[in-house]
Amino acid sequence: MRVLVQKFGGTSVSSAERRAQVAAKISEAVREGYSPVVVVSAIGRSGDPYATDTFINMVKGIAVESPKREMDLLMSCGEIISGVVLTSTLKDLGLDAVLLTGGQAGIITNNCFGDARIIRVEPKNILNHLEAGRIVVVAGFQGVTEDGQITTLGRGGSDTTAAALGVALDAEDIDIYTDVEGIMTADPRIVEDARILDVVTYNEICHLAHQGAKVIHPRAVEIAMQRNIPIRIKCTFSDAPGTLVTCLQPDMGVGTDITGDRTTTGIAYTPNVTQIQVPTVDIPDQLQANKQIFKGMALADISVDFISVQPEGVLFTVPDDLAEKAVKILENLGFNPSSVPGCAKVSVVGAGIAGVPGVMADLVHALSDAGVRILQSADSHTTIWVLVNKEDMILAVQALHKKFLLGT
Ligand code: ADP
Ligand code: MG
16 A cells, blocks of 8 residues: 555635645545545634634633633644545545544544644554545544543644654655645745755754744654655645655665755744843852753743853743743742843754854845844854844845845
8 A cells, every 4th residue: 555645734725726626636646546644734824714723712811821621622623624624525526535533543642732742643543444445534733642632733733643644654755735836945925036945854844944934844854754754845736846855865766965065955034032131140159040040931831942141141032922921930030131022033044054164154244234133143053043133034034045045
């Protein structure tokens, strides 16, 4: 059996016309001899009647804090609705299809409601249906705990569902269908001449995705990478070949070193972060203070980013919506923090960045010429990050994209 996982995002299933295009991609896979396992997201985006955000908004404000377990029950409905509609579309075309919830598909998660981790996949049910010649449609973004509680997988969770099923079923490919023609050198919504990347490594896309390129969820890439299952990012609405995500091994048939000529792969951005500054210079026991700051954040489940610990003080960023909570905790601990809300993190990602002289010089040059002030910077062997004011974010992405000659 040649299993092919095909995942369709929210915009791909948002109208009858689009669902017909989705059905055409699935029929094509059947014609080519594949047994398709189709993962669907909820229909549409925020504001649309059955989109995940619409469900969340229905409950917002009723209680001070929405009950997490029940919110997952609510949110899991979006993918089920979408799955029923798509399965009906397929049946109407004479195709034999069945819809499974995440739980019915054997996706077992931990009990971290709202952001659950897949711990195991039991593919028996899916395999039985595939063997009976059925197309299996699976509601994405959801699973079930060992004791039967419905969970959801967090933002981008349908990508994770697709990857986990791909690995569990030893799929030939995991095809992620979306509204762009592949992974591009930057978000095409803000960079006009962004270029499609034909082939990228798991590593490169993982870094880009972690830095905000939301075309695929980084966790999905990590899962597929464990078993070397190729991922293809394709467009539902065209026949473009898309982007192949693979590893560097020559036996994959894509050449030996596909990134050898590439210093930078792309530019990504994460908006809506707050920079928090905690002066520690006047605190006698500075070592103890540093410990207290990060322990305080950890105990409150606030994940910090862009950390810089210096003799003068500690700098880090948190998502905007957690900033108030973070500042309060620090004040209660006796610190005197200040915050800069409305920042954005812009990242230059490239497997070849390490050790190449002049990359930082080019970056600073480009941003200075564009009049963008750098609030903070950091680098690793694959990424250089800068923190800028939100108003400068688009300008910064465009300037860096141009400077690193990433466009068409
Ligand atoms: P889906 O609903 O299909 O999962 P998403 O909205 O999650 O779709 O992801 C697709 C979007 O990702 C595109 O519309 C595009 O604006 C955005 N995007 C951000 N960075 C990139 C990038 N580097 N390449 C391609 N798309 C990107
Ligand atoms: Mg997505």
